[in-house]
Amino acid sequence: MIHAAPCRFPSGKACPPPPARRNTACVYSSASVTPRAAPPTAPVIPTARVLRVPASAPTTPAPTTAPPVSPPDGAGAVDSAATAFWDYQGLFVSQRRETSSPVSLRAVDGAVPADFPAGTYYLAGPGLFADDHGSTVHPLDGHGYLRSFNFESSGRGVKYSARYVETGAQREERDDETGTWKFTHRGPFSVLKAGKKLGNMKVMKNVANTSVLVWGGRLLCLWEGGEPYELDRKTLDTVGLFDVVDKGMKTESRNGEEMAADWLRRLGELGLDVAAALLKPLLHGVFKMPEKRLLSHYRVDARRNRLLMLACNAEDMLLPRSNFTFYEFDSNFRLLQKKDFTIPDHLMVHDWAFTEGHYVLVGNRIKLDVSGSLVAAVSGHSPMISALSVNPSRPTSPIYLLPRFSDGEDGSRRDWAVPIEAPGQLWVLHIGNAFERREESGEVEIQLQASACSYQWFNFQKMFGYNWQSGELDPSFMNPKKGRQSLLPHLVKMSIRVDGDGNCRQCSVRQVSDRWTRPADFPAINPAFSGRDNEHVYVGTTSGARRFLPHFPFDSVGKINCSDGSVATWSAGRRRFLGEPIFVPRKGSAGGEDDGYILVVEYAVWMSRCYLVILDARNVGRTEAVVARIEVPKDLNFPLGFHGFWEGRTEDSPSQECQHHPPSSSSISLPLVASRNY
Ligand SMILES: [Fe+2]
Numbered sequence: 001m002i003h004a005a006p007c008r009f010p011s012g013k014a015c016p017p018p019p020a021r022r023n024t025a026c027v028y029s030s031a032s033v034t035p036r037a038a039p040p041t042a043p044v045i046p047t048a049r050v051l052r053v054p055a056s057a058p059t060t061p062a063p064t065t066a067p068p069v070s071p072p073d074g075a076g077a078v079d080s081a082a083t084a085f086w087d088y089q090g091l092f093v094s095q096r097r098e099t100s101s102p103v104s105l106r107a108v109d110g111a112v113p114a115d116f117p118a119g120t121y122y123l124a125g126p127g128l129f130a131d132d133h134g135s136t137v138h139p140l141d142g143h144g145y146l147r148s149f150n151f152e153s154s155g156r157g158v159k160y161s162a163r164y165v166e167t168g169a170q171r172e173e174r175d176d177e178t179g180t181w182k183f184t185h186r187g188p189f190s191v192l193k194a195g196k197k198l199g200n201m202k203v204m205k206n207v208a209n210t211s212v213l214v215w216g217g218r219l220l221c222l223w224e225g226g227e228p229y230e231l232d233r234k235t236l237d238t239v240g241l242f243d244v245v246d247k248g249m250k251t252e253s254r255n256g257e258e259m260a261a262d263w264l265r266r267l268g269e270l271g272l273d274v275a276a277a278l279l280k281p282l283l284h285g286v287f288k289m290p291e292k293r294l295l296s297h298y299r300v301d302a303r304r305n306r307l308l309m310l311a312c313n314a315e316d317m318l319l320p321r322s323n324f325t326f327y328e329f330d331s332n333f334r335l336l337q338k339k340d341f342t343i344p345d346h347l348m349v350h351d352w353a354f355t356e357g358h359y360v361l362v363g364n365r366i367k368l369d370v371s372g373s374l375v376a377a378v379s380g381h382s383p384m385i386s387a388l389s390v391n392p393s394r395p396t397s398p399i400y401l402l403p404r405f406s407d408g409e410d411g412s413r414r415d416w417a418v419p420i421e422a423p424g425q426l427w428v429l430h431i432g433n434a435f436e437r438r439e440e441s442g443e444v445e446i447q448l449q450a451s452a453c454s455y456q457w458f459n460f461q462k463m464f465g466y467n468w469q470s471g472e473l474d475p476s477f478m479n480p481k482k483g484r485q486s487l488l489p490h491l492v493k494m495s496i497r498v499d500g501d502g503n504c505r506q507c508s509v510r511q512v513s514d515r516w517t518r519p520a521d522f523p524a525i526n527p528a529f530s531g532r533d534n535e536h537v538y539v540g541t542t543s544g545a546r547r548f549l550p551h552f553p554f555d556s557v558g559k560i561n562c563s564d565g566s567v568a569t570w571s572a573g574r575r576r577f578l579g580e581p582i583f584v585p586r587k588g589s590a591g592g593e594d595d596g597y598i599l600v601v602e603y604a605v606w607m608s609r610c611y612l613v614i615l616d617a618r619n620v621g622r623t624e625a626v627v628a629r630i631e632v633p634k635d636l637n638f639p640l641g642f643h644g645f646w647e648g649r650t651e652d653s654p655s656q657e658c659q660h661h662p663p664s665s666s667s668i669s670l671p672l673v674a675s676r677n678y
Helices: 079-092 168-173 254-265 272-286 371-379 460-465
Strands: 104-111 119-123 126-128 143-149 160-162 211-215 218-220 230-231 236-241 292-294 300-301 308-313 322-329 336-345 360-363 364-368 388-390 398-402 420-423 426-438 444-454 489-497 503-511 520-524 537-541 556-561 567-571 582-583 596-604 609-616 626-631 642-650 673-678
Touching: 119 211, 119 582, 126 567, 143 168, 168 388, 211 460, 211 642, 218 444, 236 626, 322 360, 336 398, 360 556, 364 398, 388 444, 388 460, 398 489, 426 520, 426 537, 537 567
Parallel strands: none
Antiparallel strands: 104 160, 104 626, 119 143, 119 642, 126 143, 143 160, 211 218, 218 230, 230 236, 292 308, 300 308, 308 322, 322 336, 360 398, 364 388, 398 420, 426 444, 444 489, 489 503, 503 673, 520 537, 537 556, 556 567, 582 596, 596 609, 609 626
């Protein structure tokens, strides 16, 4: 759809409206034309339900009469606010096409090396941002569109597939006969322009768009607030919901509006137990939220060959009490253990970590806006997420060290419900790794490598710069004025020292490297080192080369050595952005921590093309870093993905028993950001 209203950066400079910004149906495929100017009641109807591309389809774009997606002056376009705005929109262009069978890809630079292992790189993310009836959604509410790059066992061919996850909401919102879409679920970050607002209790919308995992032979697409969807690994057909969590009894729903009003009136009068008892049927029965809210971030303990997952209670979002349930599964998805922890604080956790002895949570403090936005959120006039906000009432950030195995097994008498308060208000987004070192004295040092931003910058309603009132994506929120750069996500190292009695002796937060202070996120490591002492972290970061997009989207991969602070980077080049990097061990690797490759998707927004780039992890920072750049057909160009997963083939996978790297003896003192002694 076209958004004709002019926008402005905070500087006051006007930006052009982005043609076909959110919906490519009219741009890339003559078979999928949905005119942007068509009235909602009379869309032009494509004939195919699923617009899949056969394996033999040409890789050139289909003829189009639509205006170009980007300004005409290509990669050399002037570094202006207008170019920045256009390019940013280019990351969030809908892709309605799916593949009916895998499409062979070609390397336009280099080649897949012989020692690149066979396997599949899966990338989760949204595929659709606008329907055919005038509604747009926040990127986090976009229907899940799974991308798959299959590195074949025989030879070095790469085949690409992409399919929407057929969630319950997707089946309801996409017309099977016409291929058109009409959003009926609001999604927690969005409002509907068309459709029912008042009394629309279809708030939660499991779009299975956040992360992806292969475990026990099952391919799962995960979302932050519900069960994962299982897909067939070969065809990407959706199998259905996979019940990781035993949800327990289902609850009958009453009239939604009555229950919501009743709940609002009574909430302030009731104790937490009663409120929770009231909220459960409301959230589950009315808002269709599962009683257990499985988080999209999981962990793999490579040493034990276990999958670790975490769920919260649905009512935790609304109450000053948080219930965390950790699950550990063996390689056949059999539940090995389940541990519950109730913490008396109102917390939001997106990512988390584990060590040999602990589950580690850094709680992001939140609060509920009962009097204001909650009512608007329930009424459908503002996103449900606007009922929540950051809670800056305390100057510190709580870190919970929760015993992973039986309480007190390690001799600690620590009360796990009492957090270690890290200095500063850090909103933790993602955790690269955590591990613990046990010393002869009995002291334990626990270290986390995480991306964290300031409470002063984080805003539920402005993530990605999305304006739910206009439906626009403004990059200026992600690129604040000079002087506020330090508030953006950075890679930090949190160190905690706990004595033999479980008392915290010191907690410090530092930049992981004083040589790289630019914004960074999506920390990734060699997965064999998860939960173990690691040296290298790979991040998405920025070169700072663009005047109007100095901080985000990322255009660089950083390889940061946590021991000596050294940093090496690779940048994609002009008008190209990068997603999350992941590490793939080299075939036949003896287990060296950086002996492998980095996969990262490059979004060449100026020409609406995606590439999967293979970097040699040991050559990041050198001219020979790029091993191959693999091109995605233009008519299958996809929007920004979120999180990915590498599934190695068994015959090519390196041993799980990777060499353990001892801590570097050349560690240098990094500048201390903040420290707190106990
Ligand atoms: Fe995430």
